Amino acid sequence: MTDKSAETEQLAKVWENPGGWRTLSDVNNSVVGLWYFAAAFAFMLFGGALALIIRMQLFVPESTLVTSEFYSQVFTLHGTVMMFLFAVPIFEAVAILILPGMLGARDLPFPRLSAFGFWCYLIGGVFVCGSIFFNSAPDAGWFMYPPLSTEQSGIGADIWLLGLSFIEVASIAAAVELIVGVLKCRAPGMHINLTPLYGWYVLVVGGMILFAFPPLIAGDILFELERLLDWPFFDVTRGGDPILWQHLFWIFGHPEVYIIFLPAIALLAMIVPTFAQREITGYSWIVLSALGTGFLSFGLWVHHMFTTGLPSVSLGFFSAASEAVAIPTGIQIFAFIATVMLGTVVRSVPMLFCLGALAIFIIGGLTGVMVAVAPFDFQVHDSYFIVAHLHYTLIGGMLFPVMAGVYYYYPLVMGKQLSRKLGIWAFWLMMIGFNTAFLPMHLTGMLGMPRRVYTYGAERGWTELNMISSVGAFIFAAGFLLLVWDCVRPKKDQPQVKRNVWNAGTLEWAARFGDSWGMRSIPRINSRYPLWDDKDLLRKIDEGEGLLADAKEGRRETLVTSVLDAQPIQVLRVGGPGWLPMIAAIGLGMVFIFMTFKWWLLTALGGVVFLVAVLRWLWTGTAEIPEKQTKDIGGGERLPLYVSGYKSTGWWAMFITMTGDLTAFLALLFGYFFFWTIHPNFPPEGVDGPGWFWPMVAGLLVLLTWGLTLGARIINGKGQSGMAQLLLGASLVATIASGFALAAGPWTTGLDPTTNSYPAIVWCLVLWVLGHLIAGFIMQAYGLARLVYRKATPTHDADLWNIALYWHFTAFSGVLTALVIGGFPYLT
C-alpha cells in the first residue's frame, strides 16, 4: 500500500499547479480552461452592457442619449464581442476545461498551445474592446462591409481586422488541440461508438473551424492590403468588387453560427441524460445529425446575400440547402425530447435552462426556415425581424445551453453548488426578459424598422414595441447579474459537494475536486456511461488499479490511443508550466497591434520576440528524445515514449493546421477566379501578366526544394544522417531561389498592385507563397540544426516528418500559384 501512496505523492508533485505570481505560467487544462471561461464571461458582460446602451437609446423616438457615431461603434462592438470574443471562445473554454476528463486523459495533448491560444485571445480581446474608450472602435457593423468600412471608417476598421485575425489564431490553435484530443487521447477501450457525444460535437466543430475560419483570414488579408497599401480588391473603380468580401465573410460567417450552436447543444447532450437518469436516446442519430449539420452549414452562406442581385438560380441553390439543414438540426432536437420523455426527469436548474433553450431555439429555427425562403427574406432583410431571428437562434442555441452548463459543471470545477433558489429566479428573469425584449422585434421588423439605425421618428409607430423591448432587455440583464452574483459570491460556509453530485454517468465526474492530475489512474472503458455501468470503477481508479498510475520519471504524461478502437499506443509526455507560450503570444500581439498604428519598428520587434519564443519552445520542449524507449503503464503493457510520423500527435497537429492553411490559400485563389468571372477581360486590356517564364522556374524550384526536404527525411530514416544534413542544406538554397523566382514574375513585368484588382490579386498570391517559403526556410534550417545537434536522429525523427509534411502543402500551393498566375492568362 505504501507503494500506492508514494505514487500518489509523485503524481501530485508532478501535476502541482505553480503558485504565487508563477500561477500565470500555468498550462494545465483545468487552470487555463477556467481563465478562458472567466475571460469569455467578462467579455460577454461587456457586450451585454453595450446592448443595454442600444436599448436605452431606442427606448424613445428621436433620442439624443448617444450620438449616431457612437451608436455605430456600440452596435458594431456588441456584435463583434458577442460573436468573436464570447460565442466562439466559450466553446474553446468549456472544451479545454472538461474534455480531457470526459475522455479520461490527464490533459490535452498540447497544453502549452492552449495557453498560447488563451493569451492571444485575451490580448486581442482587450485591444478590440478597449478601442471604444478612445472613441476609435470599429463602426461599420460586425460584418464590416466595404466600401463603407474600407473608405469611410477610421482606425476602427484596422483594429477590428487585426485584432480579430489575432483571435482567429487562438481559435485555430484550439481546433488543432481539440481534434487531436478527441481522436487520440481517449481512455483505452473507449471505441468511437462509446465516445461521449460532447467529444463527437467537438470533433465536428473543430473540423468546421478548419474550413470556416481560413476564408475569413484570407478576406482579412485582402481587406488589410486595401486599407494599408491601397490594393483595390473591393474598389469598383479599379476592378475590385465589394461582393468578394461578402462571399469570403459569409463562407466563414454561416458555418460560424453552427460552430457556436453545436458545442452548446453538445452540453445538452451531456446534461439531459443525467437528469433524465437514462442513457441518451438515438446516440447514432445525434452523431449523424451533428456531422450532417456540419457539412450542410457550408452550403448556406449566400442566404446572407439574397439581396445582392445574384442570379435567382444561385439563390435557389442556397435556399434549398438552407431548408435541408433543418433536417439534421431537427433530428437532434427530437432525440433530446425523446430522452426527456423516456426518462424520469429530476427537477433541477440545469434542466430548466435546457428546456428553455429548446423552446427558444425552436422559435429561432422556425423563423430561420422562413428567412431561408428568398422572397420572404427580400421583405425582411436588414430589418429588426432578422435581429429577432438571430437572437432567438443564438440565445436559445448557445446562451441558454451554456448557462445550463454553468449550473451543471460549477460543482465539478469549483467544488461548491450554486444556489437552486437564485438559479430558478435567474432562469425566469432571463426567460421572461428575453422574450419580452425579442418577441416584439419580429413585429418591429415587419413594420419596417431597419437594424442599426440610431433613432427613429415618433410617427413611424415603432415606439411602443421598442419600449417593450427595452424593458425586456433590462429584465434579461437582471437575470444575468443574478447568475453572475451566484457564481462569484463567497461560498466559504457552504460544504464542499460530494463527488459526482448529479449522479452522472460520464467519466469527467470521476474526478475528485482539487486533483490537478485528472484521474488517479486511467481506467479501461467498456460502455458509454461507465459510472453507471461499472459500480466498481471509482474504486479501481482511486486505488491506482488503472493504467499509468505513476509518474516515476517526474514527467507529466498521458495516454495516446488509436483513433477508432482506442487501443493504447503511446505514453505522451506533455508540457508543464512555462512562460514561453505567454511570451510568444505577447510577441504576436505586438505584431498585430502595432501594425494597426503603422509603427513598423515595434511591429518588427514583436515579430522577433514571437519567433525567438517559438523556436526556443520547440527546441527545448518538443520531440525530446526520452531517456528510455518504453514505459510500463501497468496491466503488463509497455508503450513507447517516442513515436514519429502519422502515429504521432505532432504530425496530426501539423496536418490539421496545414489543412486550415490550405483552405485560406484556396480562398485567395477563389478571389483570383472571382475577378476572372466578373470581368469580361481578365487580365484587363493593356496589362501584361507575370509571363510564363519566371512562374515556371519558381514552380520547378519549389518542387526541387520539396523533393530535397522529403529526401532528407527518407534518407535520415535509413540511417544516413550526414547525407540528410547535406540535402537539407541544399534545400535552403533552393527555397531562397524559388522565392526570388516567384517574385521575379510580377516584378520584372512591372505589375503595379495599386492600379487594378488583377495585379493586386497576383501579388497577393505571390506574397502568400513567399510567406510560406520563409516559414518553410526556417523549418528546414531548424531541422538541419536538430540533426547537427543530435536532437533528431534516424530513429527519433518526428521533426523531419513534420517539416516534410509542411512542405507537401507548401509545394502544392507554390506550384498551383505558379500555374495559375503564369498559365491561366494564356487560357483566356
Next chain:
Amino acid sequence: MSEQDHVTKEVRRETGSGTDLWSVIISPTIWALHFLACYVAAAIYCEKLGRDAPLGDIRTLVIVVTVLALGGIFWSSIRLWRVHDRSLTDDDFEYEHNTPEERHRFLSHVALMLCVLSAVAVIYVTIPMLYLETCR
C-alpha cells in the same frame, strides 16, 4: 459469397479496418462537391452570358452532375449496407458494445443515414434548376 471471402471479411473486421471515419464522410463530401459544381458552373455561366441567357446547357450539366452524385451516394450506401447488414452481436440500434464489430455497425449506420441525408440534400439543390428558365 464464397467461404474464402467470408473469412477475409471477418478478419478484416476483427482487426478493425472496415468502416472508418473516412467512409462516413464520403456521402456528405459528394453532396459538397455536387453543390459546389452546380453553384460555380451556374455562377460563371450566368455572369459570362448575361442575365437573359436561357439555362438550357447548364441545366443539362446540373442534371448530369446530379445523376453522378446520386450514383456515388448509392454506391456508398450499398457498400455500407453490406457491413451493416450482418451483425455478429445483435440487431439493435444502440451500438453500445465495446468491440470493433460494434464500432463497424455503428459507423456504418451513421454513414448510411448520412447517405440518405446527402441524397435528399442533393435532390433539394437540384430542384430550383428544374423550374427556372433563365439566369435572371
